[in-house]
Amino acid sequence: MLTEITPDRFDVELDIRYAGANNFTGAPIYRRAACYLNLEAAEKLRRAIDLAAAIGLRFKIFDAFRPTEAVQALWDHTPNADFLSHPANGSPHSRGAAIDLTLIDGSGAELDMGTGFDAMTTASFHGALDISADAQRNRAILLGLMTAADWDFYRNEWWHYQLFKPRRYPTLSDKAAGSRMMGTSDA
Secondary structure: OEEEOOHHHHOOEEOOHHHOOOOOOOOOOOOOOOOEEEHHHHHHHHHHHHHHHOOOOEEEEEEOOOOHHHHHHHHHHOOOOOOOOOOOOOOOHHHOOEEEEEEEOOOOOEOOOOOOOOOOOHHHOOOOOOOOHHHHHHHHHHHHHHHHOOOEEOOOOOOEEEOOOHHHOOOOOHHHHOOOOOOOOOO
8 A cells, every 4th residue: 555745744845756757768758746755664765864854854756656567668768777767677666665855955056966866877876976065965974864764775876765575565557556657547
């Protein structure tokens, strides 16, 4: 079961990149901008939100639940196993068990993370040294907040966090999830 993550219920900003053209494909993947997580992930997000608020920060979410149709579409566009899950393996995103996000300050400005979201380069790796000291510090803060809230991280993407052992959850299509993100007529 998935729960919708909305700004009013979770005090986050949403910038669902795959609902527009501002992503690595240059085209919308989702027909509707929406953010969902499974119940365990939503609880851990709330904990991370509380930890961030205690130091005057908030989260901007780029992606969370990603229907299996979207996992396939992204792979078809850019089959890069360093940054995308192969559809046959099932993505933590398609299990509602992963989130892509960044930190924002009190005015809503994104903190410098050294690269943009979905930059498929080694500069996006946790621990990259070819970014500014400020970006390294901001990544460390994000990593600290998320791991303190019991999230696991993916070493190649500073923005990606997932539940530990996400495969215990099933992958979900748009129809199975009831998310209506892909805009198919039978969803």
